[in-house]
Amino acid sequence: MTNTTKAYLSALLYSLIIGFSFMFVKLxxxxxxxxxxxxxxxxxxxxxASIPVIFGFVKLNISFKNILALLPLAIFYPALFFAFQAFGLVYTSSSEAGIIQAAIPLPIF
Incomplete structure (x- = not known):
């Protein structure tokens, strides 16, 4: 399998996961x-995420300094993104939310 094929399959899988997440949250x-x-x-x-760490498949070497550096990113991407998604889906359909998220990169260009 070529790198291009892997990239397309990865993009398709990402789109499916994001699309279904809107539907499942709305449900x-x-x-x-x-x-x-x-x-x-x-x-x-x-x-x-804890299962591989507990069973020793993944070794973590995280210091307090690293945690402080990652804290703003952790607050803005997963926490606020999912909170806005959940509260936004109360007021709109999952298909509208998907269209809005797909259109987010357009103002950049």
Missing amino acids: ALTITSPLDTLAHRFTVAFIA
Whole structure:
């Protein structure tokens, strides 16, 4: 498999994951509140990310200085992005949210 094919498959997989995340969050919001959805989402992600560390497949060498450097990024990308996504999907459909996110790079050009 060539690098170009891998790149296209990776882009397709990324698009599927993002697209389905809008749909699944919208479905979850019919049952529970946005904060509950965020809590469950981050809990599942933490457990999934901790399993390789607990069983020794991944070794972490993180200092307090590294944590401080990554803290702003961690707050803005996953935390605020998912919070805005969950609260925004309360007021709009998942297809509209997907279109809006797909159009975000357009003002840059």
